[in-house]
Amino acid sequence: MTTVSLTVNGQSVTKDIDPRTLLVQLLREHLRLTGTHVGCDTSQCGACVVHVNGVSVKSCTMLAAQCEGAFVTTIEGIAEGGRLHPMQEAFREHHGLQCGYCTPGMIMSAIDIVNRKGTALDEATVRHELEGNICRCTGYHNIVKAVIAGAEAMGGGMRQAAE
Amino acid sequence: MYAFEFHRPTSLRQAANLLAKAEDGRVLAGGQSLLPMMKLRLASPGTVIDLGGVPGMTGIERKGRSLVIGAMTRHAEVENSPVVKEAIPALAHLVSVLGDPAVRNRGTIGGSLANNDPSADYPAACLALGATIVTNRRRIAADEFFQGVFTTALEEGEIIVKVSFPVPSRAGYEKFRHPASRFALAGVFVAKRGGEVRVAVTGAGDSGVFRWEAAETALQGRFVPKSLDGLKPSTDGMNSDIHADAAYRAHLVAVMARRAVEKALRR
Structure with a gap:
């Protein structure tokens, strides 16, 4: 057993774990944060994407023990005060999902794209940047629309549009 | 596991x-x-x-005529580094076509080299640029470091600390990616420094990354894509699998090499 202390969605967590526990297992099975999904379990599909210290990672390909002292944000941690995050809202508005399995990873990757590339995104950039997230409903068209709109909203664009 | x-x-x-x-x-x-x-x-x-808890193993620095990258430096840092883009833009490009954004946020140069996957990108850059791999014990030239599929010169208890790349006058990397795995079916890194040209091929050879000497000789004459006209590596020693057979990989190497030279000249 090994002990790991980290911050998950703003809350301090200390757990005794088997060293082979993956970050996604710690989140889902130990902390019951089941919003993060396991799709392929081979770091291809991106359903398990969370943020570690502010950047996107595939939580199926990181040991929980590697997260000592880290700040982890999952899909459960991005809404504020009962209001969806602008990117979540955009996915709802643009129907950026069909079955919804890939959606948590899509949204966490989308926020990471905005953090790196800014709030004015074009379609080609979004499609390229989402290459590590796979939707087997093949619903990419609306996902791309949602990411572009969500990015704009994160920059304050949605409020302008509403006014 | x-x-x-x-x-x-x-x-x-x-x-x-x-x-x-x-x-x-x-x-x-x-x-x-x-x-x-x-x-x-x-x-x-x-x-x-x-x-992950060892300090001093990350960072990117220009030291005279070399670019030095700490072994634990993440791919995303190399991809976005102004120092790398200025010194060896081909290296920044190579990292930008490796894996996907989330993988690049975790993966490191030292890990990639120590693993020496036959389809990995970094080994091609190290071999073509004549890099030096610095460990906790010694300095190893790239020509000696890569010793076959998943095999390196690293000994028991040896850990890569940093990698030093001599800055070339021109360099280019082109890769034909497997669309699902994003690994190279064939990737070619060309580098020119002074009168020396080196061409390294990854993804194609059945014993891992290798130098394509015939292309190096041809490009030493004149460093232009035309120098490679009619040149194709032998299918002997080319990898054959469900994704591409040896003849196709040899063809891809020739095409990627031309494109890499074109790219190197564009700067």
């Missing part, structure tokens, strides 16, 4: 001691190759030594 003992040392010396003591120990850098292999039970180390 199978059970293992986990250590998170806080100095390089401590990491090396743990590695020397451990029976069947493996160093964990970014984990983007080792962890998938452990999950598939292709690797089952008894001890895993995480370098």
Whole structure:
């Protein structure tokens, strides 16, 4: 057993774990944060994407023990005060999902794209940047629309549009 | 994956001691190759030594005529580094077409080199640029470092600390990616420094990254794509699998080499 202390969605967590526990297992099975999904379990599909210290990672390909002292944000941690995050809202508005399995990873990757590339995104950039997230409903068209709109909203664009 | 003992040392010396003591120990850098292999039970180390807590192993620095990158530097940092883009833009490009954004946020240069996957990108850059791999014990020239599929000159208890790349006058990397895995079906890195031209090929050879000497000789005459006209590597020693047979890979190498030279000249 090994002990790991980290911050998950703003809350301090200390757990005794088997060293082979993956970050996604710690989140889902130990902390019951089941919003993060396991799709392929081979770091291809991106359903398990969370943020570690502010950047996107595939939580199926990181040991929980590697997260000592880290700040982890999952899909459960991005809404504020009962209001969806602008990117979540955009996915709802643009129907950026069909079955919804890939959606948590899509949204966490989308926020990471905005953090790196800014709030004015074009379609080609979004499609390229989402290459590590796979939707087997093949619903990419609306996902791309949602990411572009969500990015704009994160920059304050949605409020302008509403006014 | 199978059970293992986990250590998170806080100095390089401590990491090396743990590695020397451990029976069947493996160093964990970014984990983007080792962890998938452990999950598939292709690797089952008894001890895993995480370098994540060792200070001083990251960073990118221009030192005179060389670019020095710490072994634990993440791919995303290399991809976005103004220092790398200025010194060796081909290297920044190479990293930008490796894996996907989330993988690049974790994966490291040291991990990639120590693993020496026959389809990995970094080995091609190291070999073509004539890099020096610096470990906790010695300095190893790229020409000696890569010794076959998943095999390197690293000895028991040896840990990569940094990599030093001589800055070339021109360099280019072109890769034909497998669309699902994003690994190279064939990737060619060309580099020109002074009168010397080096051409390194990854993804294609059945014993890992290799130098294509005929192309080097041709480009030494004149460093233009036309110098490669009619040139194609032998299919002997080319990898053949369900994704591409040897003849197709040889063809891809020739095409990627021309494109890499075009790219190198565009700067």
